[in-house]
Amino acid sequence: MMKRWIQFFKHKAYDFRWAILSGILVGTSYIPFPPWALIFCYTPLWIYVTEESSSVKKSFWAGWVTQFILTLIGFHWIAYTAHEFGQLPWAVSYLALLLFCAFMHLYIPVAVAAATWLRLRFKLSGGQTLFTIALLHALLERTWPVIFEWHLGYTLIWSKIPIYHLADLVGFHGLSTVVLLFNAWMGYVWLKQSFVKKALSHLSLLALTFAALVGWGFWHGKTWNKFDGETKATVVQANIGNLEKIYAEQGRAYQEVITRKFLDLSFAAMQKYPQTDILIWPETAFPDYLDQHLLDRKHTQILISGLQPWAAR
Template sequence: MMNNFYSFIKKYKWPLLSGVIVGTSYIPLPPWGILFCYLPLWWWLINKAENRKEAFVAGWVTQFSLTLIGFHWIFYTANVYGQFPWYLSFLTLIAFCTLAHIYIAITSYCFFIFKEKCKTNLSQQLIFLVLAHSLAETFWPGIFPWNLGYTLLWAKLPMYHFADLIGFLGLSFFLFVFHFMFAKIYFSNKSVSSKAIQSTLVVLGFVLLNLVGYLHGEKWKITDKELNVLLVQGNIGNIEKFMAEKGRNFRTDILNKYISLSQKGLNENKNVDLLFWPESAIPEFLNTNYRLNKNQKRLSEFLSSIEKPVLTGAFSKDDSNPNPESSVYNALFLLDKEGKELAMPYHKTILLIFGEYLPLSETFPILLKLLPFIANFGRGPGPSILPLPMDATKGDFALIGAQICYEGIFPDFSAGLAKNGAEILANVTNDSWYGVPFEPYQNMVMTLARGIEVRRPVIRSTNTGISTSIDAYGNFANFSPMQTEWAGVNKIKYLNNPPKTIFTDWGKNFWMIILIAFILHILLSINYEKFRKS
């Protein structure tokens, strides 16, 4: 058996190497291989794969290894959130690694068919791989839709500024274009000196692109408004939070902790315009018709004493809805200095499967009893704005675009907020179920990246870290410590009535250009021999 395993690894060592390079180049690690990470797989597919099955297996080996490295935190989530024993958590991780990015295997399989059916040269084969991988990356229905483009923001490579034109998926496509250029150099039979010269030119091209990106982003340094936000990180334990959300104790203790941390933060920072508490910081209903509840009265008294508004995650209840499940929402409330709602609470729209809704639970209610740790929230109306009065007598409001956790990683949602007039994006999150350090950094960067695409500052308040903000230019504020109680002020500089970016209007549909190019490439390649002979 060991001999078979050794033979398998020996045969697929290059696809395995690709997975290792991708996994070790993604957040939170330095992106050392983002210009060439898939080249070992591509070389193997072009030169070594003998049939479709081998091509599929090669792609599968790459996706399995990169997932195991970059998303190993699934084990922790299954163990802590799913309450699985360690061996089931391990099996969950293996199952996730087996299927999470299977599109790489499917793309490899399709490539071999393309190579079989069409008599193509190296350039045509590489173009197919670039376009097919970019499209698969765009359309694959993953729970955590990452791409290589995010590494540019993480590494502060100024090329990220082009995200306001084509988004981070578009940037990922251009990183594959660099793959193409390096593959053309190193998959050919050129001399060592020739390869060295051409590689240098490609690297200089990458440097030039970053220089142009730097110049492109300069105009977004200009702001005309300022909001001082006190971020409060409660670091509430998973058991306490779970029990409180189910209505079993800890609710008062949790509220008192946020009040205490906020008071401490205010004592250290006098100039604060808004308190910002994370997702479900108040694990009970904050609607106006629940104002007489003990903890809501306590919150109102605290806000009156400090004369500050608060933006906080909590639960919302629609009493007009008779369904006990769909009438409860994961919500974001903007409360004034007396604890009254300044606007209708925002109800989360994009719910996390198996975390915030259980498929088929309406048809088979017994599923909710078998899996009590899974919430089953109602679904909100879509991108919504919460107006914060700065000087109501002059009609001066800071227009806050609300995001709850998972919604921050979807470009279309933030583009919708920008179209609706948001001047600032506010994201509340609870990452306590994912461990440290990989997922908190990955989720943070993917969320803050929305601020570059739509050129709005993003503030992010989390339960256990990382709480921080990013301005429209791309400057990160200091990161809060993870797994620690913390409070700190972020000065949010923003534009009043900022313009919409090209990405907001149509750049998020950049995939259409790739799709058209892919279809044309297939059609031309099919008829390549006819064109060549004629």
């Protein structure tokens, strides 16, 4: 029985080898990894679904395998978060991670399945199918409901590739679309590899286009380096453990301790850096609400009183 299951998974792994490869490429090209496969990470999956033998069903499951693997690599911290902040047992935390990986990015298999249906319905060529997948993927990643919004556009700013400076023109979703179109273009080059001259000409044009975007982004970004003023910020980070934060959320007398700790550190920071214009606290640092109608609450008043000496600066 066990041998039969092993044979089954070996067969499936071989059948979906290009989908598995894409999942690994995407997962290891996203933050915090360097974007080493950025312009061809989806290409193996997309080439697989352009094959004549690829059906809508097979394309969907290939896309599902890709999204499962890339989610497992990129969002493995979900298990730790569920355990540390949700206080769930490790077994349940890992189960939560697997469920998250199974359903979180279903727009990826939906895009390749829809493109396969269009290919079969309208007899699209391999190249047309590749660019159709890229555009469907770009459209769905903008509209698909997700807990954590992410796409390949963010990798450009993480890796400091100057193309990210163009985000003010097309947005980061637009930059992601550009990256996806490069993936489709790389797939087209692969499909034309038997036509060496044509493949090399497209590969050269692709490289020149990418270089041109890098250059455009670099020069466009220079306009952001001209400022008419300067703001000095000081970051304040108190050593508050997760358990203390949980107790504070439940009202177990830690709110005032946390509030005063941040105020003391802020006071010390202002003494050391008197030119500070902005104090930056971590997200969820203040253990209470700052809504306008709740300003008379005890800990809000402690905060206001603590910062009052600096209000006139």
